[in-house]
Amino acid sequence: MQIIPMPATAAPDLDPSWKAQDALAGVVGAMGDPRFGTEALAQLNRWMPLCWWSVYQLFGDQPPAMHLSGSHGVEDGTHASWKAYRTSLYRRDATFAMAHEALRDCQPLLMHWHAHEFSAAHREQIYTRHGLRERVSIVSSQGDSGALLAVNFYRHDAQPQFQDEELEALGRSARLLLACVRQHLGSQRRDVLNELFALVSGRLG
Secondary structure (H helix, E strand, O other): OOOOOOOOOOOOOOOHHHHHHHHHHHHHHHOOOOOHHHHHHHHHOOOOOOOEEEEEEEOOOOOOEEEEEEEOOOOOOHHHHHHHHHHOHHHHOOOOHHHHHHHHHOOOEEEEEEHHHOOHHHHHHHHHHHOEEEEEEEEEEOOOOOOEEEEEEEEEOOOOOOOHHHHHHHHHHHHHHHHHHHHHHHHHHHHHHHHHHHHHHHHHO
């Protein structure tokens, strides 16, 4: 028998790959929790600083749909930003336009934008208003529907700019993060269906 000691998860000098695995394990552990939006982001902050995240679906013929969001260490402006985006900004948002073509092979994409790359209205109502400096999105297709699922991570002006090695690390973890998000959303839908079934069964009984 061999006993192999594991590194302490809270060690400040933990190797980046171990930090990533530890944080992603925390995301897996938060799946199904009603507070997944905040809990999963807190886990990811054990790996790298992220002030907000959001998960939403984009369609070609209808307004987008937000599935979850959360903040860490700053005021949560995700809902106010989403209201502005869904009310009008999405109609003129071209930031995902290239994804439709690039996603033909169904492989997820990592897309990175700085605040100055957005349109003036988009930048003012979301990025300037809330002190955001940049966004990284993991984008995947939703089957043959033409819809896109976007998992978005944001950095605040007080946080450092995304470095190349961080973008590469997020890219390597994209499939796992997408799987966690999809599994969590699936569990939430099953919970709703179970509640509806119980309600209908109770009434019929």
